[in-house]
Amino acid sequence: MNNFGFVLAAYTIIWGLxxxxxxxITVKVSRLRKEYNHLKEYLAxxx
Amino acid sequence: xxSQYEDAFSQDHIGVKILGYVLLFLMFFSFLLIAWxxxxxxxxxxxxxxxxxxxxxxWVAFLAFGVVFVCSIxxxxxxxxxxDIYAASSVEIGVVFALIVLITGPIWARPxxxxxxxxxxxxxxxxxxxxxxxxxxLLRYFGGQNDRTAKFSAVLGIIGFIDVPLVYLSINWWSAxxxxxxxxxxxxxxxxxAFFVSLFTFTLLYIxxxxxxxxxxxxxxxxxxxREQRDx
Amino acid sequence: xxxxxxxxxxxxxxxxxxxxxLLSMFTFGLLILVLFNFAFEPTPALKRAITPGLLWVTFxxxxxxxxxxxxxxxxxxxxxxxxxxxxxxxxxxxxGKFGANLIILLVAEFLxxxxxxxxxxxxxxxxFWWITGIILLGTIGFVAVGTLFSAMATNVKMxxxxxxxxxFPVSTPILLAAVACIRxxxxxxxxxxxxxxxxxxxxxxxxxxxxxxxxxEYVVEE
Numbered sequence: 001m002n003n004f005g006f007v008l009a010a011y012t013i014i015w016g017l018x019x020x021x022x023x024x025i026t027v028k029v030s031r032l033r034k035e036y037n038h039l040k041e042y043l044a045x046x047x
Numbered sequence: 048x049x050s051q052y053e054d055a056f057s058q059d060h061i062g063v064k065i066l067g068y069v070l071l072f073l074m075f076f077s078f079l080l081i082a083w084x085x086x087x088x089x090x091x092x093x094x095x096x097x098x099x100x101x102x103x104x105x106w107v108a109f110l111a112f113g114v115v116f117v118c119s120i121x122x123x124x125x126x127x128x129x130x131d132i133y134a135a136s137s138v139e140i141g142v143v144f145a146l147i148v149l150i151t152g153p154i155w156a157r158p159x160x161x162x163x164x165x166x167x168x169x170x171x172x173x174x175x176x177x178x179x180x181x182x183x184x185l186l187r188y189f190g191g192q193n194d195r196t197a198k199f200s201a202v203l204g205i206i207g208f209i210d211v212p213l214v215y216l217s218i219n220w221w222s223a224x225x226x227x228x229x230x231x232x233x234x235x236x237x238x239x240x241a242f243f244v245s246l247f248t249f250t251l252l253y254i255x256x257x258x259x260x261x262x263x264x265x266x267x268x269x270x271x272x273x274r275e276q277r278d279x
Numbered sequence: 280x281x282x283x284x285x286x287x288x289x290x291x292x293x294x295x296x297x298x299x300x301l302l303s304m305f306t307f308g309l310l311i312l313v314l315f316n317f318a319f320e321p322t323p324a325l326k327r328a329i330t331p332g333l334l335w336v337t338f339x340x341x342x343x344x345x346x347x348x349x350x351x352x353x354x355x356x357x358x359x360x361x362x363x364x365x366x367x368x369x370x371x372x373x374x375g376k377f378g379a380n381l382i383i384l385l386v387a388e389f390l391x392x393x394x395x396x397x398x399x400x401x402x403x404x405x406x407f408w409w410i411t412g413i414i415l416l417g418t419i420g421f422v423a424v425g426t427l428f429s430a431m432a433t434n435v436k437m438x439x440x441x442x443x444x445x446x447f448p449v450s451t452p453i454l455l456a457a458v459a460c461i462r463x464x465x466x467x468x469x470x471x472x473x474x475x476x477x478x479x480x481x482x483x484x485x486x487x488x489x490x491x492x493x494x495x496e497y498v499v500e501e
Contacts, residue, residue: 003093003158010097010154014104014147021143022256025263032266033056039273040049123497178448185444189436198497199431203445206424209490210449213483217452220475221459 050272055265066255073248077241085241097155099241103249104147105173111141111253112176112208115183119204122197131197134204136260138183140253145177168219175214179207192271282367286375287382293352294383300348304341304387309394311337316398326399331461334395335454338414339421341391342384343443346425349380350433369496377426377488384418402465409464413480417457420484421450427491430498456480 059067081099088095114137122130152170153163183203190196234242294300315333319325392414395401403410425446432442456476463473470477 006094006154006158007096010151011100013150013154014100017143017147017150018252021140022259025256025259029055029263029266032263032270036050036053036056036266036270036273039270039277043273043276123494175448175451179445182441182444182448186431186435186441189441190434191436195434198500199435202427202431202494202498205494206427206449206487206490209486210452213452213479213486217455217476217479220479221455 050269052265052269052272055262055269063255063258066251066258070248070251070255073244073251077244077248080241080244085238086235088238091159094155094158097151099245100249101148101151101155102242103246104144104151105169106246107249107253108141108144108148108173108176109211110250111137111144112180112204112211114257115141115180115204116208119201122201123205128197131201132261132264133257134201135187135197136257136264138180138200138204139260140256142177142180142184143256144249144253145173145180148173149177166218166222168215168222171218171222172211172215175218176207176211179203179210183207282371283374283378286367286372287378290349290376290379291382294379300345300383301387301390303348304345304384305390307344308337308341308387308391311340312391312394312398321399323400327465330395330399330401330465331458333399334401334461335417335458337391338384338388338418339447339450339454341387342418342421342425343446345384345387346380346422346429346446347432347439347442349376349426350429351438353433369499370492372499373426373492373495376430377422377491380426381418381422384422385415388414388418406464406467410461413457413460413464413477416477416480416484417453420453420480420487421446423484423487423491424449427495427498430495452479452483456483 058064077099081096085096085099087093115134118130118134118137121127122134148170152165152167152173156165157163183200186203187196187200190199312333315321315329319329321329392403396403425442428445428449429442432438432445435441456479459476460473460480463476
């Protein structure tokens with residue numbers, strides 16, 4: 001691996017980790033949003 | 048009945064949206080600065096450019112853990128849950144940035160010094176910090192979602208951070224005895240500019256991630272509240 | 280002060296009757312020592328080199344064993360709730376537990392010490408008081424944080440693993456400082472060579488005994 005390879009690996013990992021982290025948060029929130037709305041409807045129906 | 052945390056599901060506040068766009072711009076801009084504006088360093092070559100992300104990550108990790116320290120104290124004294132939420136979110140982000148430091152460190156070290164790992168004080172201190180705060184996350188995970196776990200975490204957040212200067216000092220002295228690695232990089236003005244832009248970018252990124260992470264916690268709490276209502 | 284002694288004494292009595300902690304810590308320490316000797320077949324030079332480190336690794340690992348038990352015992356009998364009902368300042372409870380844990384670990388350490396002389400030719404007698412002092416200081420720091428963390432860990436799943444996970448990274452300064460001091464002492468170096476490490480040791484002890492005692496109440500309150 002020449003030097004450029006190292007730099008490429010490093011930058012990929014950095015952006016990759018950050019993207020994965022932000023991505024997982026976003027996905028988590030949208031899943032939760034669906035569940036929340038589902039629960040809201042269910043509770044409203046129960047009234 | 049709606050949850051008190053329902054706001055977590057609405058659109059981002061306009062300030063947050065702007066922050067997001069600014070960040071997007073800054074990431075590209077700082078990359079350009081790093082790649083083309085800053086010159087290639089004489090002795091280390093291209094690999095030195097890793098430094099522009101490696102060091103800011105370390106500073107941000109440290110900032111994150113400092114925030115954990117403050118929020119932990121505030122939580123224990125005020126018992127207001129919001130401080131616990133901020134603390135836990137900040138730990139996660141701090142761990143992510145510490146991980147970046149620990150991965151880019153060896154990637155930088157290998158071509159330059161021929162070894163994957165060096166017991167350099169700052170890198171080693173980051174490793175210990177990483178371990179301490181990973182333990183924090185494990186404690187939260189195994190402790191379950193309750194007030195007691197929150198208090199334990201706060202205690203760890205306080206003790207861990209107080210330990211930091213002691214850890215740094217001890218590793219500094221130890222590694223001076225063990226081996227010597229040159230760490231001072233003489234920086235020309237272009238390099239300084241690229242570095243500080245990168246540092247600024249990462250700091251804003253921390254704030255943005257913190258806001259997002261706290262929001263995710265609120266979302267989970269909102270769902271928990273409704274689940275409780277459903278199960279009543 | 281009297282309350283501290285009461286709590287301390289209670290713990291010591293419990294331990295004295297069963298001697299469980301002491302025996303397991305001592306045996307474990309011995310085992311580590313023997314294992315290392317088998318694993319490394321040390322030459323005299325190697326023995327000299329690894330003795331300080333091995334000493335503290337042994338102490339830390341057996342220490343964790345003892346610390347794990349100290350609050351586990353309380354939990355079994357719900358004794359903590361009993362103690363908390365009494366109008367005792369939480370900090371005093373901490374000092375009582377800390378004192379008991381400290382004494383028990385110190386006894387286990389000094390029981391193991393002769394074997395370092397036996398297996399590794401550690402020059403115990405020439406520098407006995409200095410070595411004792413460092414062992415005392417190092418153990419104080421370790422037990423200070425360890426008492427706090429073990430109160431936390433017992434209440435969590437995977438508690439036996441949780442304690443070392445929390446304690447070892449935080450104890451890094453103690454480990455490094457104590458090892459450096461012992462290394463210099465048995466090499467016959469003057470105090471000035473390890474004075475900074477010694478100060479670090481004392482500093483760590485002071486800081487963490489104080490902080491742990493202050494923060495302990497949040498760990499035990501319901």
